[in-house]
Structure formats: C-alpha cells, structure tokens
Amino acid sequence: MQKFKGFIVTVAVYFILIQFLNAQPAKDFGKYANQVLNDWETPGAAVAVVQGDKIVFAQGYGVRTLGRPDKVDRNTLFAVASNTKAFTAALLGLLVDEGKINWDDPVGDYRPGFAMYDPYVSRNLSFRDLLIHRSGLSTFGGDHLWIGHTLSRDEIISRLRYLEPTKSFRSHFQYQNLMYLVAGEMIPVITGQSWDAAMQEKFFEPLGMENTNLSIHDLVNKENVASPHESVDFGPLQVIPYDFLDNIAPAAAINSSVSDMAQWMIVNMNDGKFADKEILPPSLIREMQGVQFPLSVSRLAREELQANFAGYGLGWSVSEYNGYKSVGHGGGMSGMISRQMMIPEKKLGVIVLTNRAPTMAHQILCYTLLDQFLDIKERDWNQIYLKLRERRDIRKKQREERLKKERHQNTTPSLPLEDYVGTYTSLSSGPAQIVQKDGKLFFDYNARHRGPLEHWHHDTFRVHWINPISDMEPVTFLQFKLDTAGKVDELTVTYYAPLTFIREK
Secondary structure, X not given: OHHHHHHHHHHHHHHHHHOOOOOOOOOOHHHHHHHHHHHXXXXXXXXXXXXXXXXXXXXXXXXXXXXXXXXXXXXXXXXXXXXXXXXXXXXXXXXXXXXXXXXXXXXXXXXXXXXXXOHHHHHXXXXXXXXXXXXXXXXXXXXXXXXXXXXXXXXXXXXXXXXXXXXXXXXXOOOOOHHHXXXXXXXXXXXXXXXXXXXXXXXXXXXXOOOOEOOHHHHOOOOXXXXXXXXXXXXXXXXXXXXXXXXXXXXHOOEEOHHHHHHHHHHHHOOOEEOOEEOOOHXXXXXXXXXXXXXXXXXXXXXXXXXXXXXXXXXXXXEEEOOEEEEXXXXXXXXXXXXXXXXXXXXXXXXXXXXXXXXXXXXXXXXXXXXXXXXXXXXOHHXXXXXXXXXXXXXXXXXXXXXXXXXXXXXXXXXXXXXXXXXXEEOOOEEEEEEXXXXXXXXXXXXXXEEEEXXXXXXXXXXXXXXXXXXXXXXXXXXXXXXXXOOEEEEEEEOOOEEEEEEOX
C-alpha cells in the first residue's frame, strides 16, 4: 500500500511537471538571461515559474561549473540557503495546529536549561520571537560559530548564553540564523523526531521532492549538481567547496532544484494543498504570510516596486510588488544565491537559483519574470541593478576615504609584533590564533574567518579576510588591549558585533 501511495505521488508530480500552460516568458528571455549571467559573471542559473498548481516554465542557463561544459537544467541541485527557513517555520506551525505548542510559549518551557545572555530573555523568548528575528542578537550575530566550524547544533545553542545582545529584546528586527537553529532543534525536543526526519516526512516525501536533500554529504553521489563560485583571495572567480551547513541546518541546509522548490511554492499559494492533499492547514499559511514584524520600505522597493509596506512573517519576507502583496525569501551562502517570490493573489510564483556569490542575477531574473507574467510594463532590471552596483562601488570608495581620514597617522604598535602572537579564547567563540607571517600579524579563527592584519593605528589592526563571505561585509578591525603591566591581555574583533577574546596565559 505504501508503495502504491508513492506511485500516486510520483505520477501526480510527473503530470504537474509536464502540463505546462500556454503562458510562457517572452521569446527573448533566454537571450536576456544569458546576458545577465555574463554581466554579473555568474556561471549558471535555473528558473521556474508556477501559476496556480502548475509549473508553467522551468529552465536552466549557463553551466554548473566554471570551465566545464555541463549545462544547468531545471533539475540541477543548488544550495537554497535561507529559503530553508519557511520549511522550519512550517514544521513548528504544524505543532501549533496539533495543539502541542503555542506560538507565544517560551522556548525554555520545553527545553530545560535553555539560556540567552539576559535571564529575562531566557525566560520569555518565544517560538514567534525565534522566527521573526527580534531576539536582540545582532544581524548575523553568532554566525562565526557555524561558518567554517564543525561545532554540533547543541554545542552552538549552548553558547547562546555568552552572546551579548546589541538591541533590547523585541525592539528591533535583526536577521538571525541561530534563532532558526533553535527553532529547528525544538522539533526533536517536542516530538522525539529529528528536524531532518520531520522535513522528509512532512514535506519532501508528500511533495515528491525526491531530488532534495539536507546535507553536502548527500551531494557526493549526485551528478547534476551546481558548484559554488566566488572570487577567492581577491583574485578571479573560481570554484569553492560547499559550506558545511549541517550544524545550522534548520536555517539554511536545503539543497534542491527549481523543479522541486516549485512544488513548495504550489503548497504555499494554494491554501496548503498539493495534488488535492492538505500539506499545511490554511490557517497556518495565513499566519506565516502575514506581517509579524513591520519593516521600513527601502528606496529601491519604494521607487521601482511601488511598495508601500514591508515586513517579516514566519519564515517569509512580506511586501508589495506593483500593487500586489508579495511573499518570498532570499538565500545566500558561500558561492550561491537564490530568490523566490510569490504573488498569492495571482497564484504566481518565481524561483531563481544561481551558483555565484555575490551576484544580483537572481534578483534580476526573478523580477523580469514577474513583470512578464503579471503583464506589467517591462523594466530592464539588469540596467537598474548595474547602476545600483555603480552606486554601491562609489559608496565603498567613499567609505574607504572616510576611514582613511579617521585614521591616526604616523603611529606604531605599542609592542614588537611578536608580543601579540598567541592564543586568545572566548566562552562564546572558542580559541583564535594570532601568528606572525612574513613580518605581519595574521588572525586565524577558522577556515572562513582568517586573514592578514594591516596595522591601522596604535594597537588597532584592520583584518583583510582571505575568503570573505560577501564583498559587502562590514569593515573589520581588531584591537589589542594591554594590561597594567604593559602586556597584551585581550583582543576585540569588530565584526557584525564585537567579539572579545582573552589571551591565554
């Protein structure tokens, strides 16, 4: 009987894939897509469009790996990164629907010993707080615990108590990956089933997402897989390894194709149904796609998208696209960026996966397809974003000029460089090394957070990351502090949030 059910799902998915409607993008979309990839030095991309409960367009462009001929198609696997978050939110939503939890229940009521830096937050942080980024931790704060690290999920969660917040609880939206890790790891606490197994049972199997997985280990024996690409060591674009995301999985671990991800969009645009089967209750769809935390509207959204509101739901960004409510999310990891957007009123959804970071090709192709299928006067999104890139480059140059003006000239470190060498450690972050290479100091925390130090002024050095996560990462400074005996006592790295390491004696 189980095999028969699987056969029915497979057949249903097959017919959804082949029953393309007459609606198609403009004939020159392929040419335009290739031009976009060329302008943004992006090796490949895959796109899919959903209307109603059908995939009406799915196509790949470019290559899976730079320097190789293998083409991207609609079944090519990419890392979708933070597009994982809505799945995790939905798993918790199913528990709410079953009466096992309430959105506003404190997490600590279910997980004894759970602690944040502030005892009040430890007692009151709710499931809703986890999902709408209002914990008080900085945007991307604590990401250094998983990027380039092999700490377990529980080990990362245990270190939350040492991460100092940058804003008061529930006062600001600050985008957080660690809170989604906590959200996902509440699944086994409450149900006894791992987050990974729940994802398979609740979503991947009933949606026929047979090509989708949750770990880079599951990509090893797959052939149709896109490679991540970045500019490494400030040089030309090249292939880089996949990020190890198992320890932050509920926030970012899904590897999928546009064909599979389109099934997920179908569920979220059709009151939670797929092939006449309820996957998510309609009440949960409404809760997830409603604005839970209002946000300011960006200049681009206001001017180009005619957006009058913006906010965050439960695992979804919610805004307005040319008079229509839009629901979607982006996803970025080392060497890959993705974007999905849905217009619920029109039951129209677009997903774009790309294999380069940073790039804006994902956004450009997504908006272009939305314009075409909504029959909106087309705009050349490529030119819009190329101009924005020019402005961004000007801002980066101005930032550099401002930093140089603030720099104290003709200063030297307090001590010989060898006196700064050593091991520094932190309760939240673990050990970091300061070593000397070729007459310069070098900061070595982990594989993704390491680089030479440029003396800036006094005992402050600028960190030049060898393999930056993004070309828009904050400028990072490292400041050494001396004790009363004139010896180096600690260092502080000003990253997304200040990180202090104490020197080991």
